[in-house]
Amino acid sequence: MSPVRNAKVIYTGIPEGFPVPGKTTVYDESGTVDIDSIHLPPKSALVKVLVLSIDPYMRGRMRDPSIASYSAAYIPDEPINSDGIGKVIRSTHPGLKPGDLVRSKLNHEEYTIKTVEELGEAFFGVEILKKHPNVPLSVYVGSGGMPGQTAHSAWRTYAKAKKGEIAFVSAGAGPVGSMVIQLAKQDGLKVIASAGSDEKVAFMKEIGADVAFNYKTMSTVDVLNKEGPINIYWDNVGGETLDAAFGNAATYARFIECGMISGYNDKDGALFKNIGNIVSQRFTVNGFIVWEIDGPWKDDFEKTVVAGLADGTFKYKEHLVRGLEQSGDAILAVQRGTNKGKMVVVVADE
CATH class of the missing domain: 3.90.180.10 (Medium-chain alcohol dehydrogenases, catalytic domain)
Incomplete structure (x- = not known):
């Protein structure tokens, strides 16, 4: 040839x-x-x-x-x-x-x-x-791949979710955040979720978020003050959103730090006004890398998430x-x- x-x-x-x-x-x-x-x-x-x-x-x-x-x-x-x-x-x-x-x-x-x-x-x-056969190949680099495994493994490892608690998910329309929303709803939590467009807000509502808002047109602080305090924060963005979550965390809240995209292209960083609540509210902050924690969860991921993607239990958007x-x-x-x-x-x- x-x-x-x-x-x-x-x-x-x-x-x-x-x-x-x-x-x-x-x-x-x-x-x-x-x-x-x-x-x-x-x-x-x-x-x-x-x-x-x-x-x-x-x-x-x-x-x-x-x-x-x-x-x-x-x-x-x-x-x-x-x-x-x-x-x-x-x-x-x-x-x-x-x-x-x-x-x-x-x-x-x-x-x-x-x-x-x-x-x-x-x-x-x-x-x-x-x-x-019922899962498109592209989904295996999204909800059926590393992003989905990130959500599943870290939620299972760090959330310690209890029915009736309140979770806040930033960047909730993305492949990680949207999976977290669905896992949290399966565990019986009230879910607050944010994203940067009305189209993304509509998708978060479709997959079960109880309170979904556009952070560009609504104040994150105001939403959390009304709907919180939060027991679990899944952080995909960092910056001002993370500080708002610090300011509205319940006692013994769990913060799951997945990403901080708001700072990836910004050299100046963010000023945290509420970081002292880590002490006063006694909450935990967990950073992680997916391949260090996914080992115990791989079989469960295939049986629950991939199977759920195939039968429509889990929704995704590409x-x-x-x-x-x-x-x-x-x-x-x-x-x-x-x-x-x-x-x-x-x-x-x-």
């Missing part, structure tokens, strides 16, 4: 503020790959990339590589990567065969070589995906864009909050 195009998205360097499509990330379709003859190292696979997840944490990877964090920094002049699903085309690994669907960190390119490390008898960093050339705009949309569901780049059909 003659070489075929292998377009990719290249990271160029640290942005000032928001990432700029075409500058921070550049779409390059000049590359090619000879699928039949390209050399594969031992225990590796040539993967055709099908879908790629766009997530808030990707902005944090656009930093100086000398700054340590839980996720590796992007390297200038190299392709960016994110959670994705692809199909094995060729393999030198005995556990992978052509046609297998794999979920892993994948480069933003049409074809990529994935070297498969092993941990004991299990793969490390690569999962052979057993797709449910924002699909087609083509790698959309990657930069998709990253910016997630940072600005203009996406209308879980942002996924569809690179190719199966």
